[in-house]
Amino acid sequence: MKRAVSATAGRLWPNATALVLAAGFVFPVYWMFSTAFKPTRDIVTDEPVWFPFHGTAEHFATAVHAPHFWTLAANSVLVTVLAVGLSLVIALCGAFALTRMRFRGRRGILLTFMIAQMAPWEVMVISIYLIVRDADLLNSLAPLTCFYMLMVLPFTLLTLRGHVAAVPRELEESAMVDGCSRRQAFRKVVFPLLAPGLMATSLFGFITAWNEFPLVLVLNKEPAMGTLPLWLSQFQSQFGDDWGATMAAASIFAVPVLVLFLVLQRKAVGGLTSGAVKG
Template sequence: MIAKKVTGNVVALVVALFFAFPTYWMVSTALKPRGEMLTSGYDLIPFSVTISNFVTAWTKPGFLSALGNSLLVTLSAVAAALVVGLLAAVALSRMRFRGRKGFVMMMLVAQMAPFEALLIPMFLMMRDLDLLDRLPALALIYFAVTLPFCAWTLRGFVNGIPLELEEAAMVDGCGRWGAFRRVTLPLLGPGLVATSVFAFVTAWNEFLFALSLMKDQTKETLPVWLSGFQTNFGTDWGGAMAASALFTLPVLVFFLIVQRKMVTGVTAGAVKG
């Protein structure tokens, strides 16, 4: 029994190190002076540390505007996708109507469609509607991209909540909306948090639509701004790694803000106080 436990812990540690190494490599490279990056070998622990690469990334023109643009389109798209996806998930889980299974299958197909297949029709539609170089149009596309995932995932969480809890609340005097708001919605806290994190990462990292639809440099997002470190004269690896580290901070902050709800939402609303 002890041997199995030790083996499981060792395997888990190896897997964790495997997935954590790219992040460590990014941060350690960002802290290295330019001369140490061009050596033939790679030192896991930098002998000298500098923050000049972070200064270069922070002071690179367009960083703050790209950060604001990414936050605007990502947060608005994720918030809208969560609201609409939650309503769709409740309807698909609790209601019985003609064509429900076909709609669920269509939603799954839409989720599986690659971004590249949607680029040309999206571009033509936005061009015809005169929505190119407009941040609301990009937020609308991110909303359309993340909505199937949000609805599909939240449907599974709603299915996991017994319908009897809502029925018991309605027996106690709550209406259908009151039972959903007081019982089901608090229990969906972990599902909403997990879905919002994955939707946020998807929209935050999106590059193709932002590059194709936003030609104005004042409207570019952080993934497009990051590509500016690669020029015809070479790649500034130190600045690129430092900018990538800064790029991951909003995702980390977002997760730290919402991760508490994954615990508090498990039991809230399950019993009547």
């Protein structure tokens, strides 16, 4: 009996802690979305309105009709998708080479990527600005795509390297014995087994590139050449104390990340943990 009570108590405090932490993380998100649907009179009232029973979509209409919204949304999608796609292709090739091949300087390359992963990008904004300015590429999406790809590349390569190492070499060798070339063996045998790792790294890369703010703030000054984080930072200065429209803009910005996370969360978490087993 005492052992059962002790086991129950041992499970109780971790669950209670998890609930408290979950509430702390979830409540600001709920308050953002609920405020976006509240009429203005319920936002500025002294008594907080916890549930918007009489919701309205007027704040979302204000947000999407803000200047350059659709242009900046298209810019964000284009830059993020291209950066994540390029990083996946390069990292997949690099991870396969670092895992399956033996060559001089292999450990040095891995160490370089680890150092790049730890380096804070904010301290390099000035040097990046000088490079882009001298190349006459300010107010262009190409530098953003390139540097966003470089931001997520180290993590992507290191994670995919663990996944490639977890695939038994014998599977690839058996395919090559059956007549496949190395490229065909990778495409038909190894690549399908890397889906969890690709999902995990693509989710991380999407969040990183989608939320990036300091670089676009420095490089792209023209209103139509920015991205949604820059638009969101300037939204309140355009609409003053319209908190409903501000929360609607923040909700619109957060929806793609939330949807992608909800769709990929199970496979992404499994991909991160399985990629850390070997390599």
